[in-house]
Amino acid sequence: MTELDLDVRWYEGTRSRPGRTGPPIQVHRAAPNTIVLRQNITDNFEAPFLYLLFGDERAFLLDTGATADPTRFPLRATVDTLIDRWLHEHPHDGYELVVAHSHAHGDHIAADGQFTGRHRTRLVGHSAEHVAAFFGIHDWPHGTARFDLGGRILELIPVPGHHPSAIAVYDEDTGILLTGDTVYPGRLYVQDFPAFQHSLRTLCDFAAGHPVAAVLGAHIEMPARPFRDFPLGSTWHPDEAPLPLAAGTLQAIRDATLLNDRPGAQRHANFIIWNGPCRRESAAQSVRLLLSRALGRGLGR
Ligand SMILES: [Zn+2]
Numbered sequence: 453m454t455e456l457d458l459d460v461r462w463y464e465g466t467r468s469r470p471g472r473t474g475p476p477i478q479v480h481r482a483a484p485n486t487i488v489l490r491q492n493i494t495d496n497f498e499a500p501f502l503y504l505l506f507g508d509e510r511a512f513l514l515d516t517g518a519t520a521d522p523t524r525f526p527l528r529a530t531v532d533t534l535i536d537r538w539l540h541e542h543p544h545d546g547y548e549l550v551v552a553h554s555h556a557h558g559d560h561i562a563a564d565g566q567f568t569g570r571h572r573t574r575l576v577g578h579s580a581e582h583v584a585a586f587f588g589i590h591d592w593p594h595g596t597a598r599f600d601l602g603g604r605i606l607e608l609i610p611v612p613g614h615h616p617s618a619i620a621v622y623d624e625d626t627g628i629l630l631t632g633d634t635v636y637p638g639r640l641y642v643q644d645f646p647a648f649q650h651s652l653r654t655l656c657d658f659a660a661g662h663p664v665a666a667v668l669g670a671h672i673e674m675p676a677r678p679f680r681d682f683p684l685g686s687t688w689h690p691d692e693a694p695l696p697l698a699a700g701t702l703q704a705i706r707d708a709t710l711l712n713d714r715p716g717a718q719r720h721a722n723f724i725i726w727n728g729p730c731r732r733e734s735a736a737q738s739v740r741l742l743l744s745r746a747l748g749r750g751l752g753r
Contacts, residue, residue: 454483454626458666458696465493467688467748477517477530485604486626487534488668488695491517495524497687498559500670501695503630504531505623506538507601510548514621514630515670516566518559528566550599552576552583554632554670555615580610580617593651596658609658613648614641620655627665631655635705636669637693639681639724645713652706659699666696678721683744684737693722 463474476495480488485506493499496518503514511531519525531549539547551567553560556578567573576586583589587597593610600606607622611634621630633641634651642648674681674693682689705723712718715728726733 453624453663453665454485456482456486456626456628456665458482458488458668458694460488460695462490462499462672462689462692462695463492464690464692465499465686465688467745476525477527479530479534482628483626485538486623486628489527489530491519491525493689494687495519496559497685498671499689500559501668502527502670503621503668504534505601505604505606506535506542507604508542508544509600509602510550511535511538512599512601512606513549513551515554515560515632516551516563518562520562520565522563522566525563527563528570546572549573550576552586552619552621553578553617554621554630554634555618557615557633560632560670578617580612583617583619584610593647593654607658607662609654611651611654613644613651615643616647618651620658622658622662622664624662627663629655629659629664629667629699630669631667632670634669635667635697635702635723636671636673637695637697637722638669638671638673639684639717639726640705641726642728645709645727649706649709649713652702652709655702656706659702664699667699667701668695669697674722674724679719681719681724683740684734685741686744688744697722 460480476492478490482488487504489502491500498518500517505512580592584592587608589597593612597608598605605624609620611618611620614633618634672692675691676693717730717733718725
């Protein structure tokens, strides 16, 4: 498998509203054919991670971030530059780009419009029906589909629960499992709990049969200190937990969902499950955000 470098210091943002540290999009080359991009947290507190994977025939972009405006969030220009650089080293006529999504929430699809009309580019639709049709998943959400980038096979796994059209993407070349908002070091917002339980089972079964080098989600909302989280909405993340999770975390989340299926928040060392609307927890988060801004502390209380 291709070796990965996932040891990154992501920009931590700023405690006050105006001001920015770092570029609008932080670009990290985890491997020559694997790029991790992150939207600047001061532009949008969601600070989503996006992934750009290169094969011989086509590139695959997973997610388009939280901001449509190309002057604030120049995703198309960044991706074009990265593809040009790749093609300079690996010349190929008719190289394609496929733009897919971990799921269709606004912070993962906002810059889709930057790619409309781009030459040799296919955009995957947002509904489960569109995703299933594009990749040829005939019995959604059961089964998986393989998608060939040219000498690099991706496996697409339906994982509804956070969102009806959510998918995970496994890359045979590097062993990364991209899990979107289904699994990441943060608050896992579960909209459909039985579907989420089923999807975690699917992911655990998949990981048991495939070498998973790292589980990479779409956000970080926790600090390195276990059991804590940054206040919801915070644009300042000092000392964030690392992005990669071990494959064993899938089983830990699954076990947690089997032990406790009651609505509300349940806090674990490196993930937090929010089952349902969690109104009390949301209200507490708003207070924490105000306090953290007033007191200048990253975590609030
Ligand atoms: Zn998200």
